[in-house]
Amino acid sequence: MRQGFLSRVGTSLAPWALPVLLVVAWEIACNAGIVSQRVLPAPSQVAAAFWAAIWDGTLFEHVGISAQRALQGLMIGGGAGFFLGVLCGVLRPAEVLIDSSLQMLRNVPHLAMIPLVIIWFGIDEEAKVFLVAIGVMFPMYLNTYHGIRTVDKGLIEMAKVYGLGPFALFRRVILPGAMSSVMVGLRYALGIMWLTLIVAETISASSGIGYMTMNAREFLQTDVVVLGILIYALLGKLADVLTRALERRLLSWHPAYQVKGRTA
Amino acid sequence: MTLLPLSKPQGDDTATTMTETTDEPRRGGIGLPLRLDSVTRSFGSLKVLKGVTLDIPRGQFVAIVGRSGGGKTTILRLVAGLDLPTSGSVVIGGEVVCGLQPSVRLLFQDARLLPWQTVIGNVGVARGKDWKETARAALEDVGLAGRENDWPAVLSGGQRQRVALARALVSRPGVLLLDEPFGALDALTRLEMHKLTERLWQENRFTTILITHDVAEAVALADRVLVLREGHIALDIPIDLPRPRREHIDPKSAEIKARILKEV
Known part of the structure; x- marks a missing residue:
């Protein structure tokens, strides 16, 4: 029994073995002088920089402003993408009118618009939010549209025979049917959201994590640069965890998301 | 076992005099x-x-x-x-x-249950007044009492058709x-x-x-x-x-x- 417990703990810790080993090796390499501090700071230095940034409050300020930009952009762009996806998926005339234009725009890398965006909005908040919004709109649009288009036609026919009106049909058949695809779109959108924000904040900003790292570069504070990168990784992971939780909740009916031994 | 009591009292035969099913x-x-x-x-x-x-x-x-x-x-x-x-x-x-x-109600070759609705949600798919009680009575009538909150994914082929039958019966x-x-x-x-x-x-x-x-x-x-x-x-x-x-x-x-x- 004790053996079983130990092996279970071992299995759950195993995925962490490699990262921990890597960090230890990194620390040793830095302390032994094999790696120059100007190239890569020791993990202990990064931790110290983390600690200092927490104490003087700058970290929360930067993370807060970055998260705010990310969420605003996601809301606006994701909302627009979802709305257009629903519109084109449900209404044939809307599809004819809008879809081919969106497909054309989709192929323009949204980061190529940075010069134009700076001319339009300067380097204010709007520029970053706009870029994020444009970036997340297309994956949301494509996946919502695709999800709605691939809802089982038999279920739609059944709903009509059983007297569901257009609103009930959308709410109880089409939307839940498209939901797993919409969630895929959301996860793509989250990835693009962070990517866009990093680029936008690195190029032109006076606050945010991107600004923090670029500012640190000026003063050769490699520990802060590495800290910024790590924080991006953590925020990305956090967004992923939240999406998974949302998925589990919205798709609880799906056999792939069901907890064993629980049926409802 | 009858599905639902008729609103008409048993003794009222004036309404049935014209029907051809006098036997x-x-x-x-x-x-x-x-x-x-x-x-x-x-x-x-x-x-x-x-x-x-x-x-x-x-x-x-x-x-x-x-x-x-x-x-x-x-x-x-x-x-x-x-x-x-x-x-x-x-x-x-x-x-x-x-x-x-x-x-008019139609039973399809495949049961066409909404996978994201529980059994009772499928039976009462058109909702309407007191749909839960009506749906529960219909489920009892097809021999599936107690399975109200199961997902369709856990049902066998025969049980799925029973649910479909109950769904057809609720609207009389x-x-x-x-x-x-x-x-x-x-x-x-x-x-x-x-x-x-x-x-x-x-x-x-x-x-x-x-x-x-x-x-x-x-x-x-x-x-x-x-x-x-x-x-x-x-x-x-x-x-x-x-x-x-x-x-x-x-x-x-x-x-x-x-x-x-x-x-x-």
């Missing part, structure tokens, strides 16, 4: 009479139905057999209002109908259409479903059309069997065997089956 021992049926008036249906140059005229009195159980492509499913879709005749008319309850009817249909709903079930489950369907029909007396390619199934369940061949009714034969029918007891049933098979 009906049970409560007055809610079945609607059905008529097809020289109905044709073409898809392009292909004539699937070539002038079908058919009169079904209220409460009759009709089975339509025939080869694939003979127009069986087309007839059903026309009666359900999922398709419109090229010429001719469909008359239900004395009225020429066009499009979906709230009094005047006409029930069965599009080979037992075709995919194993032999034992199929016999159970036959018994269940027969009992529910006897209790509720909806007019029933069963599409099947299984002649034995047709003879076991129906009052009347039609053979549909190349868009025509090739045979219209009453089955006046006593119910419940046991295959091996009645030699007459084998004789009827042979006659039908000759025409298919």
